[in-house]
Amino acid sequence: MALVPYDDHMLSGLKKFHNSSTTYTFSNHTIWIKQDWRELGVAAVVWDAAVVLCMYVEARGINLQGRSVVELGAGTGLVGIVVALLGANVTLTDRDLAIEFLKSNVRDNLPKALGHKVSVKPLTWGTGLEHFSHFDVILGADIIYLEETFQDLLKTIIHLSSEHTVILLSCRLWYQRDHNFLDMMRKHFTVDQVKYGKDVDVYIFKAQKAQREEFLKIKNLTTI
Secondary structure (H helix, E strand, C coil), X not given: CCCCCCCHHHCCCCHHHHCCEEEXXXXXXXXXXXXXXXXXXXXXXXXXXXXXXXXXXXXXXXXXXXXXXEEECCCCCHHHHHHHHCCCEEEEEECHHHHHHHHHHHHHHCCHHHHHHEEEEECCCCCCHHHCCXXXXXXXXXXXXXXXXXXXXXXXXXHHCXXXXXXXXXXXXXXXXXXXXXXXXXXXXXXXXXXXXXXXXXXXXXXXXXXXXXXXXXXXXXXX
């Protein structure tokens, strides 16, 4: 869900996004990521939030070995690729228009031996959720920015998570609306800041379903 450009005043100094490719080194692999700002906009460039999230998971901010992971708004696929290299079983998702581009970056960067551990699927937040079950880990880099998507994004996160799911959201907090989304999350999840990249002004928040949620559901059922 990353196809709508940011406001114009947020795009100054972003010339690097017009480069046709960019490279990174994670998990002892050189990762070559194609970019296509002109055709796909924000879905086809690597944002600082994605790089910070990759650094966090590589530093073992969370154990990913053998765990089921879904990335929302995967865009170029950098985060999902790194997570697969770290041993996770990964489902990368984005809107239909970005899927072929996403698949090409995955094919170009993952060893064939890891091909069975990665899938790329279209997902429009809030719809078709019956085709997805719970995951151990939910990842999202710079997906908190478009207010009209917030309800559907929250609905999606709730559907994909169990009480054991760990959610990592990496983002800048540009406006009050971004804080508002975190407040929406707190109605269903415990939300904690686990990292702040001062040099790029990027936060990582870790969320899990609030333990009180199941208790309240049970209590409400017993009082009907």
